[in-house]
Amino acid sequence: MGRISRDDVRYVAKLAELDIEDEEIEKITSQLDKILDYVAEVSRVDTEGITPLPHILDIKNVLREDVPGESITPEAALKNAPDESDSGFKVPKID
Amino acid sequence: MGKESKYESVIGLETHIELNTETKMFCGCRLSFGDEKNTHTCQVCLGHPGSLPVTNRKAVEYAAKIALALNCRINKYTIFHRKNYFYPDMPKNYQISQYDIPLGVEGHLDINMGGYVRRVGITRVHMEEDTGKLLHTGSTGRISESEASAVDFNRAGTPLIEVVTEPDMRSPEEAREYMINLRNLILFLGVSDCSMEEGSMRCDANVSVKEKAAKKIGTKTEIKNLNSFRFLQRGLEYEVKRQVDVLESGGRVRQQTRHYDNRSGTTKTLRSKEEAHDYRYFPEPDLVPIYVEDKMIEEVKKTIPELPSEKAKRFESEYGLTGEDCVFLANNMDMADYFEESCRHYDNPKNIANWIMGDFSALMNKNKVESIRKSKVSPKNLCKMLEIVDEGKISSKMAKSVFEEMFETGRDPGDIIESRGLKQISDEGLLGSVIDEVISENPEPVEQFRGGKEKALSFLVGKVMAKTKGKANPQLAVKIIKEKIG
């Protein structure tokens, strides 16, 4: 235990753009700590000389010809937009 | 000046180049320039749930072309990674890019700096996807002053190549020359429009300074937004001076990312090292590896045209031009082609080169003609004009004026000469009677010439030219005058 600190949790939440209330930090830290402590057992496995497989099946060189396909209309693109402005996806002030 | 000469700058560049494929990197949407907002999107490039990327073969080929032209080693096995960070112009909030196994590595580009050649190491050439565009509301269109922004995803997913150099450049001029050379090279390859103005070629720099004798490189800063040759040089000059000032006043350069502001010509802190991104790169599970087969490399190599450096060398040996002329011509693909085509019609390469680099280029600059291919003068007509001069039918002075008209109208030089009655008088009889008149009207200079004053001859020829409205063949005039009064 003690694998992850509250500051780590705050840092990770910042990277993941998740708002975490101060009262939640304690609980989340302890839950994550338990999980990470469990999964950290992988470090005991000897992986000397193991090259991670890029893929389960030997699939490679999947390439598409440079031929135009269908695009959607701006209306369809913006259909789900929470906010729009002049055919663009509107976002609040960038900070 | 004094304190700066103690130091030298250490510069590495990261250049992003948008490819000119038909479709985007991972979906079939067409690339777009200046179209209505969000008219070239689909579920893939909008990052909709469940959509998946499929790599554009041509983009990979183009990337390989760039890597090979930059003398890179192609990784036989290459994969994509995800670069994770949140920004509204990124549909998925991760960018599909390459990380530790990029397509091309360990290349170089040689830059001719006039007095010396600088070899700039190419660390990597990798593939990725471009972001959308942010449009900031408010009158200034600046992010810091807008209350809100709108995103246009037309550009999102455009194939993008990143070319990263080693910190091999030692001055802002070298950096500028590198960019010019890189741009020329890519234009030669025909895989991008390389318009810095439109953003299809963009540049960031890593720069540090060190005392000339020192081996250790100083702390570097990253400068963003150096998006023209001029801004690149000015931004770097400013930053080098800033770093030198910091060091000279006993301070330490801080590792940070800075933004070049072209209005003030200065760089400003964007974020410090502590705030640096933690991109959480990991292999893109939605794509499979690319094994670059030798066959593909061979195929791509076949599509690479002769590159400027090779071309320059060939021009020197094949046409006997000087080194500088060769570099000038070879660095511009259209000009080089034009030159070579002209050489097939006319057997004096030096003369052609002089015209192209002289009057022709001057007129193009003056009239803002971007490419020699877009001018109205065909290689054939240029050569025809040069032949006419050689035959003595017009003087080289007349040729300049004829060429101006050719440039404006694209007309045949023969026709121009004909219609303007410019043909030189090369008829001895006709010229002889004009010269007789001049001799009788100017007895004093005639005597002076007889007395050995060579200058008087020029005066007499000038009179002949004036009487014939410039049409007299000057060499012939000299010959006849000498015969008559010699």
Add this chain to the structure above:
Amino acid sequence: METYYLTAHELRDKLDKKEISSTELTKSSFGRIEEVEDRINSFIRLEKERALSKAKEVDSLIASGEKVEELTGIPVAVKDNICTKNITTTCASKILKNYVPVYNATVVEKLESRNYILLGKSNMDEFAMGSSSENSHFGPVKNPWDIERVPGGSSGGPAASVASGEAICALGSDTGGSIRQPASLCGIVGLKPTYGLVSRYGLVAFASSLDQIGPLTRDVEDSALVLNAICGHDKNDSTSVNKEIPDYRSFLKDDIKGLKIGIPSELMVEGIDSGVRQRVDKVIKMAEDMGAEVEEISIPSLKHALSVYYIIAPSEASSNLSRYDGVRYGYRNKEAPTLRKMYKKTRAEGFGDEVKRRIMIGTYCLSAGYYDEFYEKARRVRTIIINDFRKAFEKFDVLLSPTSPTTAFKIGERMEDPLTMYLSDICTIPVNLAGLPAASIPAGLSKDGLPIGVQVIGDALREDNVLRAAYSLEKAIGFKDLPEL
């Protein structure tokens, strides 16, 4: 037997013989839905009007003698993480509550082209993260065998709807057991195909290298029939297998004589219920009696599968779920004055606790300083697991194990303890890590009347062996019970 409890292949026969119309069948399913849905909560959205008008079309198609296919006119439930064009697809999340896809998932396209009847979109754990279908913005799904208990997850909705007679069959997705475990807990058949056999295009990604769509059905024959309809190469999915596809029904042979069956001791785990263990032992005995060669095998690396999974799946998920940011679609907190605040509030309010937990774990495992220790290490151990499975399949045709170590547990029982919840998938997770095909079939009921499932695992692209073994064992087990509702 009520019409709504028949299998797709039985109904195909009746439809073709015109003993029943698709309209009657569809009405029968909706009738059943009306009866039980308020107790089961297996659907997020019903498409009754659309389904009935489609059924009418299909009936005239059949009447006109047009060629019909196996699933033509059959009512199907589709898990709500599979995109349906112009039909809201929520992933059981507040963040996608109003999201309307602009395109169909490839599997939906395939089913549409076969004129299936879409009943509605099935409830599930939010973004397929969970083993109980309690993590839904639309409320928990209940197990038809005991509505105080969970149906398993994350495809709890599809499983419960098939088990309760609401749907004839369903499409689910399986990242760590999300088809097989709920199938087991609900007493039906669930099949997870080989990774890449069914296109993931349009399946809302949880963990890209593990996700796979598959059928939940009443019997093995139906699972082969649905697999036939949805599998095949897709140019829109780079990870899609490009191989010739057999007719999966051709492997439905009631004969496992000589079939080599391995019993991985690591999957007969410690925490396994004695009732489950006894049932599985009984099935093993049946297999032997039928002439299969059964032998125990140890695959030590499987002990690490859960850890590997809970590093890799959240890592990929943390990246996959970054796109839910309130910019292009989905929920947005509209009060936030600046972009970063909007991101943070939107995601904090839009995602449920389990999803946030996994995003946090994944973000941590990928972050600077921890990548090598966690993500990279897990990839390597995963590779060892893949290699060990390969070795096992040099010797065996299929592997057999319990699907879930326990029967359905009580709603709320494991919600406060994520790790215990994660252990629910301990038998199914290794299969996803190696991308293998596996089916869960009902093996009977426990003493307290809850279904138990056995899992049949095959080598990559050896669905033939899985189907053959599952079909034969299904016949031998003869499970016919239905939940009382």
